[in-house]
Amino acid sequence: MIRLPTRAPGHGWSGRPGRPVGEADVDDPVGPRFVDDRDAERLRAEMAMAAAGIGTFDWDLVTGRLDWDDRLIELFGYSVDTFDHSIVGFNDRLHPGDLDRVTAALQTAIDSCGDFASLYRVLLPGGDTRWVSARGRTLPGPDGRALRLLGAAYDVTDQRDAELRVTRVLEAMPAGFYSLDRDWRFTHVNAAAEQILLRSRDELLGQVIWEEFPAAVGSAFEESYRRAVETGAPVMFPAYYPPPLDGWYELRAWPSPEGLSVYFLDVTARYREQQQAERAAARLELLAAVTEQLTGTMEAEQAVALLAQLVVPTLADWCIVTLVDDGQPGARRGARDVGWWHRDEALRPLVEDYARVRIDALRDSSFLYRALNTGRPVAIERDAAAAVQGVLTPGEAHELIGRLGPESIVVLPLRGRGRTVGLLSLFNTPERGTLTAEDLATAGEVASRAGLALDNARLYGQQVALAEQLQRSFLTAPPEPDHAEIVVRYLPATEAAAIGGDWYDAFLQPDGATMLVIGDVAGHDIAAAASMGQLRGLLRGIATSHDEAGPADVLRRLDASMELLQVDTLATAGIARFEQDADQRERAVTRMRWSSAGHLPPVVVDPDGTVTVLGQWGRADLLLGVDPHTTRTETVVTLDRGVTVLLFTDGLIERRDSDLDDGMARLQAVLGEVGSRPLQEMCDLVVERLVDGRPDDDVALVAVRLHRQDRPRPVEAGPRRLPPSIPVEPGP
Incomplete structure (x- = not known):
């Protein structure tokens, strides 16, 4: 129930003694003009309110009389005859759910002599409900107490229905939604937002977001929200909020004159599934x-x-x-x-x-x-x-x-x-x-x-160790005649099993001549190594069982033996025989006889650094294992002492990106630079520079340097190693 103040005797509502509001002073010379202006202003206001559907009320707080204009009487479902001009008539039409709230707002305005504003529902006799928005202002007496409450009210049912439709949409959304005013206070929170934020709307409405969610301060939330408000442009962004929410969210924020509206989805499950998928992909x-x-x-x-x-x-x-x-x-x-x-x-x-x-x-x-x-x-x-x-x-x-x-x-x-x-x-x-x-x-x-x-x-x-051991067993250490230094090298292909068909050999024939052999059986496996071992043994036996057998004769006999023993393989081979009679020794020269079964020619390095390829480069006799009746030829050259002769397989000069001619040119260039080095060092440098330790094919080489016979055997040549049956070379 509203407590009304009492009216002071002899005072009107304007606070001027003895004169009601609106009554003009007849003795005032400007009175009629003032009344006319006031009436015109009042008429304009009445017309504007009528056009807007606004009704007015005047409540005398001393007598309790409540006056409504026709619009307001109609709005509350009364007629001029049925409205009793009391606050009771007003309360009778108020929705029971709004009565206490509106009564409290009126009492506050009266007690504080302030303004009144409220939105409430009106229940009409037919059962319909209208939403009414009302505003008023109290007028005080001389003692400061409220004596009168004047105001206006209008029907906002259509507007409220639209707002309710929007609210129903927001409430039905599976996504969270909240709005903030210009002071960052919550003004609306939908049901989905309550669930996602783990807070009720009663807890949040009217509260500042930065205080309710302090972890948002300085984060992507604050930065994005403030940017949207400052620029007036919507923002979209993902963000993580730590416990107790401990979730990932996708947010869209729209600025408006009233503040900021935020639509957001909890994508934590999707984000974690994505993380799991990314981790699974990373693991794969x-x-x-x-x-x-x-x-x-x-x-x-x-x-x-x-x-x-x-x-x-x-x-x-x-x-x-x-x-x-x-x-x-x-x-x-x-x-x-x-x-x-x-x-x-x-x-x-x-x-x-x-x-x-x-x-x-x-x-x-x-x-x-x-x-x-x-x-x-x-x-x-x-x-x-x-x-x-x-x-x-x-x-x-x-x-x-x-x-x-x-x-x-x-x-x-x-x-x-x-x-x-x-x-x-x-x-x-x-x-x-x-x-x-x-x-x-x-x-x-x-x-x-x-x-x-x-x-x-x-x-x-x-396996490599075993293969290398097997390969080394085939490739024995060379002999060391008195004034001939022999050096051998073998390097398996990097992509093979460290065993293959390339081989070298060096041995002495019964007459004391030195024979060097270089060969290549097709293949890079145990079968190729086995074939190589057979050929090597056959060649050794043939060369050492026939006195003064020359290179061509040895190759011819080897080809015949391969056919007889059914050694089904193809191979290239080159044999050089170094021999010297007394006259040649006196003249300090050595004769070399050379025969090739499809193999690359030897290369000679003179003491002055000249490098020569022996024979006609690119021309050789037929490979072993093709035709045992083929004619074998020999090339004979006379070499000065101090000369170095190099026999090698194609793995030394062959490249996938170039042909053998280019490889032979590279070998000649390298020998021109390092040919004068000690023989062991020279062979190491040749292998290093041409294949850099990683050959595409097996590499075998054998080199001999004919030291001067008028001087002792050089120290770098190492000790002499000769079979007991071979006579020692006469001293200088």
């Missing part, structure tokens, strides 16, 4: 990269050492790769750290220092050696730094792991065919936490592939 990419790196080379230890750079940061924040040696006894088995990496570039030197000292500092009870000796993964899910310090001896490693501060560790054995050949240690910081089940499964697959690659490399190494 990692496995592909690991496979490519491990299978792309036979240098598996080097490839595994680089493994750390592949698994970081996909699987861990930092990593150390350890290899072990089967040949080392004991529980530690020669463990050594060979690779490490950290996602933070600034911490990589720290990890490098730790990897340098940790093996020596680890106790036998450490997690690393437990994984090594059991062949099973070892995991520490929390407080890993302290746990590792517990298995380290005091010192630098103990201090470094404390500075690196891992929260979790997983040590995985690298297994290959039932053997542990290495270990992969994955470290995570507290921010990342422990490895997920998916990451752990991927890490296990990486470890398996790395272990198998290492074991394959071990088996390959054993």
Whole structure:
């Protein structure tokens, strides 16, 4: 119930004693004109209000009389006869849900002698409801108390219905929506926003967003909202809000004169699914990269050492790769750290220092050696730094792991065919936490592939060693006649199994002549090596069982033996016989007889540096194994002492990007530069410069240098090695 003030005797509503509002002073000379102006102004106002559908009210707070104009009487569902001109008539039409609120607003305006404003519902006799917006102002008496409340009201039902439709749409939306005023206070929060923000609208309405959600301050939320308000342009952006929301959101914000409207979706589930998909793709990419790196080379230890750079940061924040040696006894088995990496570039030197000292500092009870000796993964899910310090001896490693501060560790054995050949240690910081089940499964697959690659490399190494041993058994050390220095070299193709059909040979015939042989059987496998061994043995037997058998005769007999023994292979071969009679010795010359079965010609280097290709380059007799009846020819040249002769296979000069003519030109150029070096050094330089240690094909070469016979055998030529049946050359 509203408490009304009492009216002071003798005072009108204008506060002027004895005169009601609107009554003119007849003695005032300007009165009539003032009344006319006032009436005109009142008429204009009445017409404007009528056009706008606005009704007026006048409530005498002393007598309690409430006057409404016709528009307002109609608006409340009364007639002139049925409206009782009291506040009770007003209250009778108010919706029960609005009565207390409107009554309180009226009482506040009266008590404070202030303004009144309210939006309320009116229940009509027929059951319809209208929304009415009303505003009023109190007029005080001389004592400051409110004596009268004047105001206006109008029907806003259509507007309210439109707002309700908008509100219903906003409430029905699955997306969150809230609006902020110019002071960043919440003015509307829909139901979806309540659920997403974990706050009710009653808690948020009227509150400042930065105070209710302090983590938004200085974040993408504040930056984007303020930019939208300042520029007047909508903004769209994704953003993360930390716990308790702990979610990812896509937001669209539209500025308006009233403030900012924000539409947002909780995309946390989608974002996490996307993250999982990205992590899964990264894991697959990692496995592909690991496979490519491990299978792309036979240098598996080097490839595994680089493994750390592949698994970081996909699987861990930092990593150390350890290899072990089967040949080392004991529980530690020669463990050594060979690779490490950290996602933070600034911490990589720290990890490098730790990897340098940790093996020596680890106790036998450490997690690393437990994984090594059991062949099973070892995991520490929390407080890993302290746990590792517990298995380290005091010192630098103990201090470094404390500075690196891992929260979790997983040590995985690298297994290959039932053997542990290495270990992969994955470290995570507290921010990342422990490895997920998916990451752990991927890490296990990486470890398996790395272990198998290492074991394959071990088996390959054993095969290579066996092949090289077999190849060396075919390629025996050359003899060393008195004044002839012989040097041999063999280099297998990098893409082959370190064994093939290229061969060299050097031996003495019964008459003391020196015979050099160079040959190439087709193929780079055990079969080619076996064929090479057969041909080499046959050639040796033929050349050493016939006194003074020349190169052409030896090749002819070898071709016949191949047919007879059914040695089904093709081969090139070149034989040079170095012989000297007394006259030639007196003249300090040596005769060389040369025959070629499809092989490259020898190259001669004179002491003055002149390089000569013997014979007609590009012309040679038929290969071995084609026609045993073919005619074999010889080339005979006389060589001065001090000359060097080089026999070689095509792997020395052949290139995939050039032909043999270019290769022969390169060989001549290199020999022109290094031909005067000691013979061992010269051969090394020739191989280095032409194939750089990685030939595309097998390389075999044999070189002989004819030292002067009027002087002692040079020291660099090494000791003399001759069969007992060969007579010693006369001294100078």
